[in-house]
Amino acid sequence: MNGFGWSFYGFFIAAAAWIAAYFVWAARQR
Amino acid sequence: MSSDSLVFIAVVAAYLVTVTAIGIWGYLHTTTEEDFLVAGRSIGPWVGGCVLAATQISAGTFVGTLGRHYFTGVSWIWIWFGAWAGWLTSALLVAPRLRRFGALTVADYIGQRFASERARTLAAALIIVSYTIYLTAQFQASGEIASAVFGVRPIYAMVLLIASTALYTLLGGVRSSSYVDFLQTMLMMLGLFLGVPVVLQTFGGLQPLGQYLESLDPRITAWWFSWREILATSLAFGLTLAAAPYEMTRYYSMRDVQTVRYAIGISMAIQAIIGSSVMILGLGMRGLFPVLPSADQASSILAASVMSPLAGALFLVGMMSAIMSTVNSILIVTAGAFAHDLYARLINPRASQQRLLLVNRVAVVVLGVVPVWFALQRFGDVQAIVVEQSKFIASFFFVPVVIGLSWRRGTKEGAVAAMAGGFAACLAWTFTLQRSFATHGIDAVEVGVAMSALLFVVVSRLTPPTPAANLAVFFDGVSDARSHHTPVL
Numbered sequence: 001m002n003g004f005g006w007s008f009y010g011f012f013i014a015a016a017a018w019i020a021a022y023f024v025w026a027a028r029q030r
Numbered sequence: 031m032s033s034d035s036l037v038f039i040a041v042v043a044a045y046l047v048t049v050t051a052i053g054i055w056g057y058l059h060t061t062t063e064e065d066f067l068v069a070g071r072s073i074g075p076w077v078g079g080c081v082l083a084a085t086q087i088s089a090g091t092f093v094g095t096l097g098r099h100y101f102t103g104v105s106w107i108w109i110w111f112g113a114w115a116g117w118l119t120s121a122l123l124v125a126p127r128l129r130r131f132g133a134l135t136v137a138d139y140i141g142q143r144f145a146s147e148r149a150r151t152l153a154a155a156l157i158i159v160s161y162t163i164y165l166t167a168q169f170q171a172s173g174e175i176a177s178a179v180f181g182v183r184p185i186y187a188m189v190l191l192i193a194s195t196a197l198y199t200l201l202g203g204v205r206s207s208s209y210v211d212f213l214q215t216m217l218m219m220l221g222l223f224l225g226v227p228v229v230l231q232t233f234g235g236l237q238p239l240g241q242y243l244e245s246l247d248p249r250i251t252a253w254w255f256s257w258r259e260i261l262a263t264s265l266a267f268g269l270t271l272a273a274a275p276y277e278m279t280r281y282y283s284m285r286d287v288q289t290v291r292y293a294i295g296i297s298m299a300i301q302a303i304i305g306s307s308v309m310i311l312g313l314g315m316r317g318l319f320p321v322l323p324s325a326d327q328a329s330s331i332l333a334a335s336v337m338s339p340l341a342g343a344l345f346l347v348g349m350m351s352a353i354m355s356t357v358n359s360i361l362i363v364t365a366g367a368f369a370h371d372l373y374a375r376l377i378n379p380r381a382s383q384q385r386l387l388l389v390n391r392v393a394v395v396v397l398g399v400v401p402v403w404f405a406l407q408r409f410g411d412v413q414a415i416v417v418e419q420s421k422f423i424a425s426f427f428f429v430p431v432v433i434g435l436s437w438r439r440g441t442k443e444g445a446v447a448a449m450a451g452g453f454a455a456c457l458a459w460t461f462t463l464q465r466s467f468a469t470h471g472i473d474a475v476e477v478g479v480a481m482s483a484l485l486f487v488v489v490s491r492l493t494p495p496t497p498a499a500n501l502a503v504f505f506d507g508v509s510d511a512r513s514h515h516t517p518v519l
Binding site: 018 | 104105107108110111114118121236237238239240241243244251252253287288291292294295298299302306
């Protein structure tokens with residue numbers, strides 16, 4: 001019994017990466 | 031009356047007094063239709079980000095999404111990436127060109143981009159009809175929550191909710207609504223943050239909860255849905271959010287294009303926080319009450335039976351905030367469509383600013399009251415109405431907005447064909463092949479948007495191009511003089 005797997009933890013990693021990448025892109029716009 | 035009821039009444043009363051005070055403040059700063067519909071283009075990135083998130087987060091999230099996590103577990107959370115793909119499309123292709131154009135409504139964009147009053151009128155009419163259906167779902171949800179938690183008749187909750195929302199919206203328009211949306215976003219997050227530790231403590235932490243849920247059904251903690259199902263549903267959400275009129279209208283109210291970009295990013299971060307909190311609450315409720323008769327009851331039972339009276343009251347105010355912040359955005363977009371795009375164009379083109387403000391305010395009340403009758407008839411369940419109407423909106427707006435802003439050759443005939451054809455295709459699929467979605471995996475919104483795109487390209491190719499003067503503001507980087515922010519604070 002391991003409980004939550006990467007469908008759970010993976011979301012937090014992917015969401016943080018998505019939002020960070022978005023702000024990097026937005027900051028580089030005019 | 032019990033002390034629990036008194037706590038709840040005190041919290042709700044404090045909330046309603048605060049939003050009304052913000053409404054009065056907005057009223058004192060609203061003298062023109064531009065103030066009412068776009069807040070003098072004064073909204074910054076933080077308030078703007080909360081506005082976009084609060085508009086999207088509705089009864090569907092607190093009741094339907096929480097219930098979905100309750101029943102199916104973790105994997106529904108990945109649907110958020112579909113929503114964010116829609117927001118990214120909007121940030122890349124829609125927001126900059128739309129914001130540069132100094133309009134007040136989405137139908138303004140349709141009228142200018144396609145040089146057609148007929149397309150503008152069709153867009154305004156479709157917005158009013160489909161969002162009236164959406165309001166029906168929000169009112170129905172408020173009635174259901176009130177009757178589940180307090181045993182009161184749904185009509186009382188609906189009247190309280192619409193009276194309060196219509197009051198602050200008609201007083202201060204977008205200016206009041208934006209700051210109320212900011213407050214409502216904070217209350218939604220507060221309610222969720224108060225709930226998460228309560229359910230986790232009951233199990234002694236996240237990992238024991240996961241182990242217990244895994245013992246109930248391993249799919250709850252892993253993958254209930256296949257990647258194909260997640261992608262199909264995500265696509266539907268993304269198509270809907272890339273060109274949602276009640277969100278696009280708010281771009282016009284922000285200071286400039288860069289403010290809109292940052293607001294979209296802040297909105298996605300808020301959605302991630304709210305989405306993951308809703309997931310943990312849904313999972314926790316499954317652990318606490320493994321066999322509820324309906325998954326949609328999970329959030330009401332959480333507030334009424336699991337949390338302390340004060341925390342439960344704040345959670346319920348968070349739910350009210352989710353509903354009211356969506357309702358106020360809809361009232362602004364439908365009132366604007368009526369007053370600015372139908373009344374001022376077709377009925378009384380010489381109307382003064384005072385007259386237009388009055389018509390906007392009367393429209394807020396009328397368009398707010400009409401859906402109450404529909405809500406009392408209960409034509410369908412809340413989540414189904416929310417999902418269906420958003421598919422129709424995507425089917426007629428995605429193509430004229432997203433492709434219309436990227437392809438100069440699109441024409442007014444193409445736009446009208448795209449809107450009408452997309453709507454008809456979505457409708458036809460909904461009542462026929464949607465039933466066998468499990469076998470083909472093709473959703474009505476994908477069919478609607480595909481048909482809309484096909485008609486847009488083919489009909490546009492066969493008809494004369496749009497005059498260059500109409501296109502300059504969208505394609506040649508020329509800012510409209512009306513698009514600048516007018517400070518009033």
